[in-house]
Amino acid sequence: MRPLTTDQIRAAYLDFFHAKGHTIIDGASLVPENDPTVLFTTAGMHPLVPYLLGETHPGGRRLTDVQRCIRTQDIDEVGDASHLTFFEMLGNWSLGDYFKEGAIQMSFEFLTKVLEIPMEKLAVTCFAGDDDASKDEETAAVWRKLGIPAERIGFLPKKNNWWGPAGQTGPCGPDTEMFYWVWEGEPQGNPATHEAQWLEIWNDVFMQYNKNADGTYEPLKQKNVDTGMGLERTAAVLQSVKSAYETDCLKPVLAKVLSLSTVPDSPEKIRHARIITDHVRAATNIIADGVKPSNVDQGYVLRRLIRRAIRSSRFLGIEANGTFVSSIASEIITRYEKPYPQLKILEQDIREILSREEQQFSKTLQDGIKHFERALSGAKNSIDGTTAFHLYDTFGFPLELTKEMAKERGMNVDEEGFKKAFEEHQALSRAGAEKKFKGGLQDSSAETTKLHTATHLLNAALRRVLGDHVSQKGSNITSERLRFDFNHDQKMTESQIKEVEHLVNEAIEKDLPVRYHIVSVEDAKKEGAIGVFDAKYGSEVKVYVLGNDGDITSREICGGPHVARTSMLGHFTIQKEESSSAGVRRIKAVLSGGPKEILIAEQVS
Numbered sequence: 001m002r003p004l005t006t007d008q009i010r011a012a013y014l015d016f017f018h019a020k021g022h023t024i025i026d027g028a029s030l031v032p033e034n035d036p037t038v039l040f041t042t043a044g045m046h047p048l049v050p051y052l053l054g055e056t057h058p059g060g061r062r063l064t065d066v067q068r069c070i071r072t073q074d075i076d077e078v079g080d081a082s083h084l085t086f087f088e089m090l091g092n093w094s095l096g097d098y099f100k101e102g103a104i105q106m107s108f109e110f111l112t113k114v115l116e117i118p119m120e121k122l123a124v125t126c127f128a129g130d131d132d133a134s135k136d137e138e139t140a141a142v143w144r145k146l147g148i149p150a151e152r153i154g155f156l157p158k159k160n161n162w163w164g165p166a167g168q169t170g171p172c173g174p175d176t177e178m179f180y181w182v183w184e185g186e187p188q189g190n191p192a193t194h195e196a197q198w199l200e201i202w203n204d205v206f207m208q209y210n211k212n213a214d215g216t217y218e219p220l221k222q223k224n225v226d227t228g229m230g231l232e233r234t235a236a237v238l239q240s241v242k243s244a245y246e247t248d249c250l251k252p253v254l255a256k257v258l259s260l261s262t263v264p265d266s267p268e269k270i271r272h273a274r275i276i277t278d279h280v281r282a283a284t285n286i287i288a289d290g291v292k293p294s295n296v297d298q299g300y301v302l303r304r305l306i307r308r309a310i311r312s313s314r315f316l317g318i319e320a321n322g323t324f325v326s327s328i329a330s331e332i333i334t335r336y337e338k339p340y341p342q343l344k345i346l347e348q349d350i351r352e353i354l355s356r357e358e359q360q361f362s363k364t365l366q367d368g369i370k371h372f373e374r375a376l377s378g379a380k381n382s383i384d385g386t387t388a389f390h391l392y393d394t395f396g397f398p399l400e401l402t403k404e405m406a407k408e409r410g411m412n413v414d415e416e417g418f419k420k421a422f423e424e425h426q427a428l429s430r431a432g433a434e435k436k437f438k439g440g441l442q443d444s445s446a447e448t449t450k451l452h453t454a455t456h457l458l459n460a461a462l463r464r465v466l467g468d469h470v471s472q473k474g475s476n477i478t479s480e481r482l483r484f485d486f487n488h489d490q491k492m493t494e495s496q497i498k499e500v501e502h503l504v505n506e507a508i509e510k511d512l513p514v515r516y517h518i519v520s521v522e523d524a525k526k527e528g529a530i531g532v533f534d535a536k537y538g539s540e541v542k543v544y545v546l547g548n549d550g551d552i553t554s555r556e557i558c559g560g561p562h563v564a565r566t567s568m569l570g571h572f573t574i575q576k577e578e579s580s581s582a583g584v585r586r587i588k589a590v591l592s593g594g595p596k597e598i599l600i601a602e603q604v605s
Contacts, residue, residue: 002116006235006249007338009115010066013090013229016110022092023059027067030289031298031474039298040070040286044091045205045226050559051095052171052207052224056603058518058540061097066090066231066339068285072301075308078278079271081243085305086282087232094225103204103225104142107178111202115238121181123190123198124148127162127174128155132217133209136161136174143176154192163205163226171207171220178202180237201237202229245274249335253277256331260324262317272312279309280328280354281336287350288343290473293357294581297476306357307364311401322359326351368395372405382406385417392418393425446598450569450591451482453514453562453601454504456546457572458484458589459530460554461503465496471530473584481575481590488585492577504572507546507553511567514601516544516558524557531557544601562601570594 004012014024028047030040041047044067051057067089077083094103111117124143129135140153155161164172181187183197191198207224209217232244239247245254257273283305286298293303309328310320318324329350337344368391375387383406391397403413455475463470466488474485492500518540524531529543544562547553553566563569570593580586 001118001238001240002114003240004115004235004238006231006247009231009234009238010088010090010339012114013110014064014066016114017062017064017092017106020062020106022062022064025059025063025065027065030068030070030286031291039301040072041067042069042071043067044069044089044228045093047559048093048226050561052093052226053561054222055559055561056518056542057095058542061095062093063095064090064092068340070282070286070301075304079275081245084232084244084278086278086285087230087244090229090231090234092225092227096222096224099208099223099225100139100204100206101142103206103227104139104176105146107202107204107227108143108146111178115234117180117237119147120187122148123152123154123179123181123187125154125156125161125177125179125191127176128157130158132158133174136176136206139174139176139206152187152190154190156192164207165211169211169213171209171224172211172217173206173208173220175203175205177204182237182242199233199237200230201233203227245277250277250281252335253281253328253331257316257318257328260316260318263315269316272315275312276309276316276328279305279312280325281332283309283325283354284329284332284343284350285340287353288340288346292353292581296580298474299581303357306354307361310358310361311397314401320358320362322355322362325358326354329354364395368397369405371395372397372402376406376409376411379411382412382414385414385419385421388413388415388418389421389425392422445479446596447479447591448477449561449598449600450563450594451477453546453566454569454572454589454591455482455484456544456554456556456558456562457504457507457566457569458482458500458587459486459556460507460546461500462486462488462587463530464503465499466492474580481588484587484589485580485584486587487583489583491579492585497574497577501572501574508566508569508572510551511565512547512551512553514544514546514562514564514566515604516542516562516601517604518542527555529555529557564599564601568594568598 018024028041032038032041032046038046044065045052048063057063069087069089070085072085074083075085078085092106111122112119126139127133127136135155143153144150161175161177162172163175164170177200179191179198179200181197182199188194188197205226207226208220210220211217232247235247236242236244241247244250254273254277257276261269261273263269283302286302291298291302293299293306306325309325313320313324330347333343333347372391375383383402388399388402391402392399399413399415399418406413459472470486470488472484473487476483519527520540524541524543527543531541541557542559543555544558545552545555546566570591572589572591574587574589576588578586
């Protein structure tokens with residue numbers, strides 16, 4: 001195997017697929033734009049959903065990139081050798097171009113020829129088949145043709161080897177996963193027979209079906225390939241280490257955390273050092289993408305990550321006085337500024353935000369201690385589980401901290417009660433997350449497509465009423481409403497709100513055409529298209545134009561989809577205008593009426 005650095009793996013991947021006819025596109029922001037159904041970009045395919053559904057991508061039908069991702073569903077598991085909240089995903093896509101054989105051949109070539117991983121160290125899994133779709137013998141045959149022996153090919157059910165759809169309906173299909181032998185001795189079996197001994201490093205998804213509302217599956221006209229290779233896992237394999245925290249990018253960060261600790265060596269010490277390393281890396285990248293700590297949405301997740309890192313510093317005996325987290329962030333920026341120069345450019349802002357949050361949390365810790373003292377005065381021999389969870393959920397006290405404080409007073413903590421309260425909280429959170437995910441623009445329903453188009457009219461109206469300084473700072477769309485964040489340092493007056501609402505409805509009543517064209521970034525700037533021109537754009541972009549020549553209402557860079565004419569939107573109503581964060585306002589609005597069946601905007605030359 002080639003002992004490549006993380007930077008070298010990233011570059012080798014892009015170079016390989018570029019040589020195979022793929023356009024290298026820039027990874028998207030960690031904060032999904034215009035059509036989010038999740039708080040953060042959780043996979044490389046999320047920014048590409050409109051193109052997987054049939055939209056034309058400016059880069060063509062073969063694409064490749066490196067996507068930064070955030071996943072927090074397993075945040076309480078972070079600290080072991082494998083879990084991360086922030087990670088990089090190497091990906092390549094076929095939008096109706098090559099399919100199973102082409103994707104597998106390229107995956108195999110990159111693993112064995114470029115990375116020089118011995119074939120005997122590799123195993124794969126394929127979809128086992130069920131009542132909805134047949135066993136994927138086609139994929140297995142390709143692997144056998146490439147030399148993977150039958151005993152290294154496992155077949156697993158939908159929960160293991162199937163992707164999608166993203167919502168209740170839409171594109172989906174079987175996948176094939178590639179694994180590396182991480183156990184002692186000679187490789188044995190495959191992940192279906194020896195699961196613990198094999199580590200997944202790559203996944204090729206074959207989107208060949210469409211799931212209908214009635215639960216049935218039908219073949220897709222445009223078959224796509226969506227692949228993802230975890231950069232940190234691949235780096236650990238090539239560098240012959242057992243964990244992502246031992247790779248060249250993270251090891252120095254972890255070492256700095258450990259060097260500041262004043263407690264004896266132990267597994268718990270390593271666990272908390274890993275939590276700090278992971279969470280500060282995630283927080284640094286989230287802040288760089290424009291998010292600030294708050295009590296809602298992305299800001300809430302950011303605040304939770306920072307506070308978990310600070311709590312872990314307490315266990316390591318590190319004084320968190322406003323300088324600790326920011327110093328770790330600087331170490332991270334040093335390791336990642338080459339592929340992500342924006343981190344270095346924004347380093348001062350990132351450090352200031354982290355320091356301010358660290359100082360504020362010190363006060364919260366003190367409030368939590370006061371609450372603990374009050375609970376203690378009413379307890380006999382044990383702190384009840386509900387109180388322990390309240391300390392965790394409201395004041396950021398982990399159970400270990402509450403146990404430590406209780407032990408100092410000769411008391412116990414009702415851990416079972418805490419566990420029950422925690423599980424109830426998780427169930428509510430999952431239900432909320434599922435509700436948030438369901439019905440989002442990823443299923444490209446008529447309602448979400450209409451609301452997505454309405455954000456363009458809203459943005460244009462706000463700029464006309466409030467001034468050209470207005471720019472979009474965030475957006476969230478469900479099937480019921482849109483939420484639009486924009487920079488403005490004052491609360492809107494009632495008359496301003498009414499004027500914006502009137503302008504949007506006036507544009508709707510004019511039945512304006514909606515079309516898009518593909519141009520270079522420079523040409524998009526020249527024609528006055530609205531957009532944040534930074535590293536997230538590739539060499540070409542899609543510009544959506546709402547209106548006729550001489551009567552342009554909106555000209556904005558966006559991925560789509562949008563309705564074909566504004567009259568399809570119905571009636572626009574602003575329900576609420578409020579503060580989102582310092583210098584950022586938020587509008588919540590709905591559409592009523594309008595047709596249930598819509599036409600999608602088309603490309604013009």
